[in-house]
């Protein structure tokens with residue numbers, strides 16, 4: 057039996073309910089927090105569920121506080137679940153030293169290198185443990201799941217969907233880190249979490265994965281043209297080229313003038329929720 061999470065706080069929002077929760081994660085072997093927006097439709101019957109993965113430095117709160125996503129989840133009848141971006145307070149030396157590694161920067165991989173492998177199991181957490189807990193304790197249709205995210209989390213969403221096409225019916229991303237093996241954020245995280253063997257890195261790089269594991273539906277990506285991280289960290293051209301090579305359907309929208317912030321996400325999040333709703337209610 058999967059234990060119920062503890063409710064930390066609950067707020068009414070667009071005729072639904074926004075709740076913040078904590079529980080002990082067996083994957084990460086530490087306490088984890090997450091947030092859930094339950095739309096009004098979920099009172100009558102179970103609804104599809106959309107998972108959101110945040111970027112570096114974020115928690116389970118950022119998307120709920122800054123994007124305005126609840127309005128669109130309420131319109132479309134989707135449960136929205138946002139996980140934290142890493143375990144916290146594990147006691148691993150150095151986990152708070154850098155803003156782009158350790159706490160707030162789990163990169164949605166299962167670490168295999170010590171000491172990170174003891175707790176940093178974010179891939180298993182978001183793909184297996186959290187969905188099982190949500191299915192056990194919230195009114196969702198667990199065979200109707202979508203996933204999206206921003207930056208580190210946008211890349212995490214791409215990887216989760218590409219590796220699990222049987223579990224997710226839809227995927228989208230805001231300004232994802234498209235080729236982590238080639239950028240400083242990704243190289244730093246993969247070196248520490250996965251070690252120096254590059255064959256391990258390939259299994260968590262969306263631009264490599266898509267060459268051998270395509271997703272059945274179209275992938276939607278929005279990328280701001282004035283994003284400060286565009287050229288040195290995000291590299292959407294690499295993913296676009298890989299999708300072309302693999303025959304993967306991709307809608308890559310380059311949005312002139314937009315940066316990397318939640319103002320950019322708030323501007324286009326209605327389109328993303330609609331993209332998921334179409335697939336999840338088909």
Ligand SMILES: N[C@@H](CCC(=O)N[C@@H](CSC=O)C(=O)NCC(=O)O)C(=O)O
Pocket residue numbers: 110111112113114118122155206207208209316317318
């Ligand atoms: N000054 C920022 C630097 C980090 C940042 O930009 N984080 C982004 C995600 S970057 C890639 O994963 C973010 O979403 N920040 C949180 C927010 O609410 O904007 C910082 O310290 O946040």
